[in-house]
Amino acid sequence: MDSSKNNEKIVIFTDLDGTLIDHKDYSYIDASKTLKSLKKRNIPVILCTSKTRGETEKYTDKLNLRYPFIVENGGAIFIPKDYFSFKYPFDKTMNQYNVIELGTPIAQLNKVVKQIKKEGFELKTFSDMSVSELSKETGLTKMDAIRAKKREYDVAFRILDPKDKREIAKIINAAGYNTSAGGRYHHLMGANDKGHAVKILTDLFRKRYGGSLKLKTIGLGDGENDIPMLKNVDIPILVKNREHKKPEINFDVTYTEFEGPKGWSETIEELLFESKSD
Ligand SMILES: [Mg+2]
Structure with a gap:
């Protein structure tokens, strides 16, 4: 099965702490079922976090997310070498990745x-x-x-x-x-933020899917530093987090009813799966 429906391709960008994983116990159990459905439909889930590469890879491994990911608040994008079949500019290679560096070393x-x-x-x-x-x-x-x-x-x-x-x-x-x-x-x-990195990856996905399929991006985050990411997606979702003040947002976003991974999956399910007949 693939994610194209009405000539549409979905890509999800998501923060980790307080969004896909619980802010207290770091659990993602409430999102497991939804992550499985997304994998089945070939919908990429791109982690976009302030964590380091090592911390982020722990989650790409655990959740089996074989997609590009964004670390250190947009400091760098790590793209598995065989992920895009066309040529694109990157700054260096590291292990199995091509790395686009946006931050200051x-x-x-x-x-x-x-x-x-x-x-x-x-x-x-x-x-x-x-x-x-x-x-x-x-x-x-x-x-x-x-x-x-x-x-x-x-x-x-x-x-x-x-x-x-x-x-x-x-x-x-x-x-x-x-x-x-x-x-x-x-x-x-340096001058990096999550939004710039999301923009670059969105362009690469657009190129990958070609002209006949329309790309629709979804972004999920809970904090101030997620705002540039939410600004650069088609469907921005602010995940509830009672631990800190709700960031001020001056554009249209969807607010989740629940916190962390529960809010994450309920909103994704509602958006992508519940209204579809398949
Ligand atoms: Mg967060």
Whole structure:
């Protein structure tokens, strides 16, 4: 069976934490059945996350998602080498992937970290922390803390004195980079976001499916950093998350009734499967 219906091809872009996986216990059990139906119909599910490559691959392996995926808030797109049969530009190959790099390599970002420290501001990056320190701080297992530390396009850091925040942001902006605040950590990164990466992959899928089939993209996310992704899909879906403030959105989105993977699958089922006669 394939996903074409009325000459339409569906591609799904999705965030992980708080969206496809539960924000507390990281479970995706409530989405398993829907993921199976999607696989049966050859509908690609593209992970689009702030996690690192190692953390994301854990999920592509577990969920058997043999599709391209987007890591570190749009820092890079990893495309399995044999996925698209036509030629397209990429920046490097790594293991079984062609990699499109959109973020700034961390070696360059670390120069700014050095400068911040030199100017007398105290901050602690993931690489300054030991595995057990990070695991204790985040609640991640030690294996997952190792994966989370392997950042390639984003420096996650903690500011030791909160009143340094503005000065540190100034140095980062003066160097031409961006900063964003997460719940516990700040991030230093280049000009990347999830939306740009989604756009590039959408163009590749459009090319793959050719002119006779219409591509329809669905995007699902729960947080502020998902907004650029939701802006760049045909059907944006905001997954409920009571853990943080609802992000402000000034365009039409579908709100899920339930949180996390339950909200994820119910909305997908409703959109794709329930109204169809097959
Ligand atoms: Mg999230």
